[in-house]
Amino acid sequence: MDIVVLVPTYNERDNLAALVSRVLALDGFRILVLDDASPDGTGALAAELSRQHHGRVQVVHRPRKEGLGRAYVDGMRRALAQHPDLVCQMDADGSHDVDDLPRLVAAARDCDVAIGSRYVAGGATVNWPLYRSALSLAANAYVRTVLRLGIHDCTGGMRCWNPAVIARLSIDTVTSNGYAFQVETLFRALALGCHVREVPITFTERQYGSSKMSAGIMLEAFTLPWRLRRPGWRPEPAVQNDYGASPSRHRQKA
Numbered sequence: 001m002d003i004v005v006l007v008p009t010y011n012e013r014d015n016l017a018a019l020v021s022r023v024l025a026l027d028g029f030r031i032l033v034l035d036d037a038s039p040d041g042t043g044a045l046a047a048e049l050s051r052q053h054h055g056r057v058q059v060v061h062r063p064r065k066e067g068l069g070r071a072y073v074d075g076m077r078r079a080l081a082q083h084p085d086l087v088c089q090m091d092a093d094g095s096h097d098v099d100d101l102p103r104l105v106a107a108a109r110d111c112d113v114a115i116g117s118r119y120v121a122g123g124a125t126v127n128w129p130l131y132r133s134a135l136s137l138a139a140n141a142y143v144r145t146v147l148r149l150g151i152h153d154c155t156g157g158m159r160c161w162n163p164a165v166i167a168r169l170s171i172d173t174v175t176s177n178g179y180a181f182q183v184e185t186l187f188r189a190l191a192l193g194c195h196v197r198e199v200p201i202t203f204t205e206r207q208y209g210s211s212k213m214s215a216g217i218m219l220e221a222f223t224l225p226w227r228l229r230r231p232g233w234r235p236e237p238a239v240q241n242d243y244g245a246s247p248s249r250h251r252q253k254a
Contacts, residue, residue: 006032
C-alpha cells in the first residue's frame with residue numbers, strides 16, 4: 001500500500017528526525033511535512049531528511065505561520081494529487097505513537113475514517129497535567145452534546161482517511177483552525193454518511209518544545225459547533241475527481 005502521513009510542523013526540530021525514522025521503518029508509509037516557516041530551522045531539517053530519503057519524505061515550505069487547519073488543508077489537497085491508498089494525520093511532537101499507525105490503517109480498511117481515540121476502552125493519556133485532561137474531556141463532552149455526535153474523541157488529531165472521503169469534504173471550504181479543524185472535518189464526514197471507527201491509542205505529553213494551545217484556539221473551538229448547527233448547513237458539493245467512489249453508508253460507530 002501507499003500511505004502518506006501528513007505532519008504539520010512549527011518549531012519541531014527536536015522531534016522531527018526521530019518521528020521520520022520511526023515512520024519510515026513501517027513498510028508502505030511515507031511522510032509529507034507541512035512546515036509553517038519554523039524559526040527554529042525545522043524546515044531546513046525537513047529538507048535534509050527529504051534529500052536523505054528521496055521519495056519517502058516530502059516537504060511543503062509554507063510562507064508563514066497559519067496554524068494547524070491551514071496546514072492540513074494544504075497537505076490534504078497535495079496528498080490527493082498524489083493518489084495514495086490512505087492518508088494519515090498525526091502530530092510531530094511525539095504525543096502520537098507511530099506504532100499506532102498500522103492499527104489505524106488496518107481499521108481504515110473497513111471504514112471511511114479511523115480515529116485514534118484517547119477516550120474509548122484501551123485509550124489513555126500519559127503525563128498530561130490535570131487541567132489539560134479536564135479541558136480535553138470537557139471540550140469533547142461539549143462538542144458531542146452540541147453536535148449530537150456518537151464519537152468519544154472528537155478533537156483527536158491522529159486519523160486515517162480514505163482519500164475518497166477527503167475528496168468529498170470540500171476541504172478548501174474548511175475555515176476552522178487549531179483543534180476546531182478536527183471537529184469540523186469529523187462533522188463533515190459524518191454529514192456525508194461516512195462510517196467512522198475509533199481505535200484506542202495512548203496520547204503522551206510532548207517531551208520537547210511547547211504546546212500551540214492558545215486562547216484564540218479555545219475560542220474558535222467553543223464557537224464552531226454552533227456555526228455547524230446552522231439550519232441547512234451541508235458540505236459544499238465536491239468537484240469531480242479521480243476519487244469518485246462514494247464513502248460507505250454504514251452507520252457511525254463509537
